[in-house]
Amino acid sequence: MRFFLGAHQPQWLGRVDVPLFVSYRRLVARRTLPRASAPWALDSGGFTELSMHGTWRTDVRTYLAAVRRFRDEIGRMEWAAPMDWMCEPWITGLTGLSVAEHQRRTIENFLVIREAAPDLPIIPVLQGWELDDYLACADAYERSGIDLAAERVVGLGSVCRRQATGQATVIVTTLAERGLNLHGFGFKTLGLRSCGAALASADSLAWSYDARRKPPLPGHSHKNCANCLPYALKWRARTLNTLPSWHQPPLGDNAPYHAA
Incomplete structure (x- = not known):
């Protein structure tokens, strides 16, 4: 499993030697x-967009222009999420x-994006809530001519807040048995x-x-380490080192980063 550390500080992209996951919303307003x-990898910011507005206000052309800029100016982008529609009950x-309409809009957006910008590494995303929803979404992609098993990455949305139950495990393992290279959005330890x-x-x-609820690291003057790169890297190394042997070998607790 390849692990992307979530980062809401865009400057970290030029400072760390570990894979990062950064939101469109954090990058789009930056001049440099x-x-x-x-x-x-790029998160579309869809959860925030739908939570704030109840719809997507960003249009496809604007999003694609931004993704292309990020790919070219930042470099090393592995993939980007589409403008998908999450299916948590509080979002619907x-x-x-x-849920079916959210799935339809997610698939439609992916098809439009792929046709409009085949050069961009936009991935398909499965959305749903129950297992049958995800299976129906996968079947709908297939009917639309998208062979999910042939895709480099297939995102799996609306699962992260149910990781304390066995339901998420059933959804992940069932879809993986279809031969899909799944990316889990927002997976906790x-x-x-x-x-x-x-x-x-x-x-x-x-x-x-985690950092927001704890005192800052020794020697750190900020109120907490919720925006702190050393804390994030220590958390990453500690978390990955607690996982079984199949995980991506992490850098150590003192993972190198380049000072600003």
Whole structure:
């Protein structure tokens, strides 16, 4: 499993030697962008977009232009998420739409993006809530002419908040048995331990929430380490070192990064 450390500080892209996961929303307003020191992937920011507005206000043309800029100016982009529609009940409650409609819009957006920008590494994303939803979404992709098993990465959305239950493990392992190279969005330590072996990759920003509830590292003057690179790297190394032997070999607790 390849692990992407969630990062809400874009300058980290040029400072660390570990894979990062960065949101479109954190990058889009920047006039200058760092050059990446390591591979990274782009989150579309869809959860925030739908949570704030109940719909996507960013249009496809704007999003694709930004993704192309990030790819060219930052470099080393492995892939980018589409403008997908999450299916958590509190999100469908905001949009007033069904899970099936969120899935339809997710697939439609991917098809439009792939046709408009085949040069960009946009990945398909499976959305749903129950296992049958995800299976229906996978079948809908197939009917649309997308062979998910042939895709380099297939995102798995709307799972991260159910990792304390066995439901997420069943969803991940069932889809992995179809031969899909799954990326788990927002997987915490518990989820990585239970089904990480069935994932091709995963990302997590859980270190920031962890740091917000704790005092800062010794010698750090800020209130907490929720935006602290040394804390994030220590959390990453500690988390990966607690996982079984199938995980990506981490850098140590003193993982190198380049000072600003």
